[in-house]
Each structure stands twice: as structure tokens, then as C-alpha cells.
Amino acid sequence: MPSLTPPPIVDELIDGLISREGGFVDHAADRGGPTRYGITEAVARAHGYTGPMALLPRGEAAAIYRRLYWLRPAFDQVARRAPRVAAELFDTGANMGPGVAVTFLQRALTALNRNGSDFPDLVPDGRIGAATLAALDAFLALRKDQGETVLLRALEALQGERYLRLAEKRPANEAFLYGWLATRLGQDD
Numbered sequence: 001m002p003s004l005t006p007p008p009i010v011d012e013l014i015d016g017l018i019s020r021e022g023g024f025v026d027h028a029a030d031r032g033g034p035t036r037y038g039i040t041e042a043v044a045r046a047h048g049y050t051g052p053m054a055l056l057p058r059g060e061a062a063a064i065y066r067r068l069y070w071l072r073p074a075f076d077q078v079a080r081r082a083p084r085v086a087a088e089l090f091d092t093g094a095n096m097g098p099g100v101a102v103t104f105l106q107r108a109l110t111a112l113n114r115n116g117s118d119f120p121d122l123v124p125d126g127r128i129g130a131a132t133l134a135a136l137d138a139f140l141a142l143r144k145d146q147g148e149t150v151l152l153r154a155l156e157a158l159q160g161e162r163y164l165r166l167a168e169k170r171p172a173n174e175a176f177l178y179g180w181l182a183t184r185l186g187q188d189d
Contacts, residue, residue: 009079009083009087010066010070010076010079010090013070013087013090013091014062014065014066014070017065017090017091017094018037018038018058018061018062020038022038023036023037024053026053034053036054036061037058038061038094039056039061039065041053043064043068044056044060044064047064047068065094068098069090069093069094069098070090072098073089073093073098073099073101073102073127073128074128074129075089075090075093075128077128077133078105078128078133078136081133081136081137082136084148084152085105085136085148085152088152088155089104089105092155092159096159098126099126100162101155102126102128102132103126104154104155104158104159105128105132105136105151105155106123106125106126106132106135107124107158108151108154108155108158109122109132109135109136109139109151110124110135111154112139112143112150112151112154113135113138118138118139118142119134119138120135122135139151156186
């Protein structure tokens, strides 16, 4: 069950994300259309905002990030175990969708379980549940010294590969590739 009181880390993460995303943007190559603070118009509308996107209040954007990109995907549960991993998942989830971020985590944990000898393989379903949390707990317990750092590297490798693939599949995304790589990868190094 998600925590009703988010850990303080989420406020810092949201502030940092909103700062990186900036204000109102309506880039012709962006399939998401008009955004403010990184919140697309479709997401804002789905959560009750009816005003012009250029005027979306910062507090409303923060509330959407907290609800949709922190609590709903259970990144608060990850933060209790591995705060830096939770921060990475939050940022990736805000940019690519929480399900993508969780799938990256599930794939990385499965690849790092030494053929199932440390913990069972995970089904990459994009949802954090008991099995994913148990795998994360087992991985961190076994790899105390650098486990979180290695897991972060695996997550960022998957994220970077996806950005390159997005730019290759849709040349219009090349307009965003440099910024994605500059601001989304290596932030905890």
C-alpha cells in the first residue's frame, strides 16, 4: 500500500524535475503537445486541470508528479530500500512513463540474479509488487557494497539505449536526444 505521507525525498525530486523541465513548451516535434513543467496537456486534463497549459500552476504539476509518478508506481516503496534507485525510477518514469521505468528495474534485477540463484526471475510487467520488492531486497542484501550503484548503471544503460532507439525510429526525436542524454543520465555520479 502506498505511503500517504511521501518521504521528503519526493519533494526534492519534484523540485529538481520541474526545474529541469522548465516552463511552458509547445515544440512542433513533441508528440506530447503543449507542456508546462513537463506535464503534458493530456495528463493535466485527465487530472482535472481545465485552464490554458501556459498557466498550469506549479503546485498542480507537483501534485500530479507526486500522485502519478511517485505514489501510483510505488516508488515510495523503493525509496525505503534504495533512495537513489527510486530517484532514478521517478525521473525515468516522468520522462518515459512509470511502467517503462519499472520494466527497466525488473529487467535489470533479473539480469543481475545470477541465473536465478540469488532470487527468482521477474516478469517485466511494469508494476512494482511483492515479487519486485523481494527481488530488490535480496539484491541489495547480497550486494551491500556497490549494489545500488551497479543497479543505477544498469537502469541508465537501458534508458540511454531507449533514447537512442527513439531517435533512430523517429528522426524528429533527434531534436530531443542531446537534452535527454545531458539531463537524464548520470545525475547521481
